[in-house]
Amino acid sequence: MTENAAQLAPIARALISVSDKTGLLDFAKGLAERGVELLSTGGTSAMLREAGLTVRDVADVTGFPEMMDGRVKTLHPKVHGGLLALRDNAGHVAAMQEHGIEPIDLLVVNLYPFEATVAKGADYDTCVENIDIGGPAMIRAAAKNHAHVAVVVDPEDYGKVLGDMDQHGGKTCPKFRRKLAQRAYARTAAYDAAVSNWLAGAIGDAAPRRRAFAGTLAQTLRYGENPHQSAAFYTDGSVRPGVSTAVQHQGKELSYNNINDTDAAFELVAEFDPAEGPACAIIKHANPCGVARGATLLEAYKAAYDCDRTSAFGGIVALNRVLDAATAEEICRIFTEVVIAPGADDAAMSIFAKKKNLRLLTTVGVPDPKAPGLAFRQVSGGFLVQDRDNGFVVPADLKVVTKRAPSAAELADLLFAWKVAKHVKSNAIVYVKDGATMGIGAGQMSRVDSTRIAARKSADMAEALGLAEPTVKGSVVASDAFFPFPDGLLTAAEAGATAVIQPGGSMRDDEVIAAADEAGLAMVFTGQRHFRH
Structure with missing residues (x-):
């Protein structure tokens, strides 16, 4: 005009x-x-x-x-x-x-x-x-x-x-x-x-005739997932603790990928109630490469880092408790893009201040993983809307389907692995031992491949740490969806897993259960699937 x-x-x-x-x-x-x-x-x-x-x-x-x-x-x-x-x-x-x-x-x-x-x-x-x-x-x-x-x-x-x-x-x-x-x-x-x-x-209308979403511009981004894509970050007015409501204390502007990965990391670590102990999740390209609990935040970070040190380089670290100086010192030993936590003490902030390229974000608490909400995704000509995956299980929900029931230690690790698997791109396989991930297989077209990749990463990490055998030996394993055939389960058993948690519901459940019994595995069904695409 x-x-x-x-x-x-x-x-x-x-x-x-x-x-x-x-x-x-x-x-x-x-x-x-x-x-x-x-x-x-x-x-x-x-x-x-x-x-x-x-x-x-x-x-x-x-x-x-x-x-x-x-x-x-x-x-x-x-x-x-x-x-x-x-x-x-x-x-x-x-x-x-x-x-x-x-x-x-x-x-x-x-x-x-x-x-x-x-x-x-x-x-x-x-x-x-x-x-x-x-x-x-x-x-x-x-x-x-x-x-x-x-x-x-x-x-x-x-x-x-x-x-x-x-x-x-x-x-x-x-x-x-x-x-x-x-x-x-x-x-x-x-x-x-x-x-x-x-x-x-x-009024309880889960699928209204017309649905609209809106947001307020929070940041014009340098680019999107790739430099040739323009992008911007919008907030929806939610008070949910997370990347949209966090305070950034230092470092350059968050990128599109930083925001996406930081959100994935914080939502994952929030699965672990801070009142029940410190936890840490390290994310790379929206997938966890290490998750752990510990007696201290430092222990949790070290255990998460030891799952896959290679992938952790340049990753996003999420913590479920206030960041302290000892943990900050350890995080600074490698290049880290973003750290997000429900607070940071003065000593930790002073340590991070020396790392100008590291972004530190603090929030007021952690998000409630059980809270309801909507998630949507664009497709050609429209968008899909669904409830946020706030599903969870407790021991009473589990059905033991094998001759051997899991031990108390195995049960604790199975529940831990199940929480992590919920946040891994499908097909997802997660090995856990002593409250820490030992190997993660993500985003493969075949569940068997995810199982093998996770075990291979464990073997590589064991070699780097100078251990005599892969860290998955004696671990438990979680699968985000059922094993359609016994092959994936047997691959996990060959890697050293002793117990399995999975949704169940396959037409060949009987074959899979029989294979688990023959391998001496304990297996529980959740009756709940956690696909993540």
């Missing part, structure tokens, strides 16, 4: 009605200093008056008082006519004059805090009362008429409005108004998405 002076729109009158009053006083004072008449409603009007500003109430403009507990105040022709009228249309101008409608050149609105109300766990009626009606209606009207009206929905744009006015003699340029209009429609779209998704959950 070409632009000229005729497309500049003067701002003589502004309607301000906001829930979030961040930065409002300075902005309103700036408008008043530039000769802009201020219209306002309710609490916003009172706040501006208390600051000494001259304000007209919208009720005085419309001739109607606010009513129905504030539900009806701006839904009036004198408001919407002032926003929607085309200033260069003679018919519109005549209608304004006939009905006493004054033009509104700037709309400043942010909406009732619906998302925050839901996040606080408010009851149904309270959430409904926090659904804004007049705000979105005005925003959409002003945004549609952006040829003549500027609309602001985010406090971070207040200064930009004043700057644009100063640059154009009290007017706004069309390019800026179009940008504001886009942001306005994106806000109402996100708001409606939040309301509709909340309501679908409230």
Whole structure:
């Protein structure tokens, strides 16, 4: 579009009605200093008056008082006519004059805090009362008429409005108004998405006819998975502890892959309750290359690192407890991209400060692995939506299917391995011994190949550590899905596994169970699968 002076729109009158009053006083004072008449409603009007500003109430403009507990105040022709009228249309101008409608050149609105109300766990009626009606209606009207009206929905744009006015003699340029209009429609779209998704959950509709997701830009990324792909990071307003809510203390900006891997690492380590002991997960390319528990965080990190030292180089480290100095010192012995933990003490932060390229992220707690939520993935022409995989098992859920039941030590390791397998790309095989992974096979088309790869990694690591035999000897093994044939299970037994945890449910379960018995293995079925693609 070409632009000229005729497309500049003067701002003589502004309607301000906001829930979030961040930065409002300075902005309103700036408008008043530039000769802009201020219209306002309710609490916003009172706040501006208390600051000494001259304000007209919208009720005085419309001739109607606010009513129905504030539900009806701006839904009036004198408001919407002032926003929607085309200033260069003679018919519109005549209608304004006939009905006493004054033009509104700037709309400043942010909406009732619906998302925050839901996040606080408010009851149904309270959430409904926090659904804004007049705000979105005005925003959409002003945004549609952006040829003549500027609309602001985010406090971070207040200064930009004043700057644009100063640059154009009290007017706004069309390019800026179009940008504001886009942001306005994106806000109402996100708001409606939040309301509709909340309501679908409230009425128990797992597959509503229409589904929308929205986010707020958190970071423009240098590139995506690869340098030729552009990318950005958006947050959804969730308060779930993790990469989107973490505080970054040092290091350069997180990349697309950093964010993806850090999320995978923290969600995995959260499977291990901090109250039950320290745990560490090391992730590379969204797959764990080492996971362990320990008496201390340092022990947990060392055990996780010793699963696959080669892959751990340049990886992501996630901890389920506050990072301490001893663990920080050990992590610094190799190149690590990101460390995320629910806090870090001063000594640890001082140690990391010497590693300028290492990013340290801290959160308020760890995410609840059992909490409900939605996950979605784009496919050509649409997207798939499912519940977050918050499945878990306890000893009572397990069915012993072999002649030999697992020992107490084997059972503890089986449950550990099962938690890790949930976070490994399918087909997933995880060997565990003494609360630490010994070998991980991920993302193979054949479960037998995953079993062999995990055992081979164990053998390579044993050689590097100077051990006499592979670390999987005497371990247990988890499979994220059933063994369709005995071959994968027998491969694990040949590697040295003594017990197996798997979902069960294969047509050949009897053959697999018989093979386990013949090999002297203990095996339990979970009745639950953990595919991860």
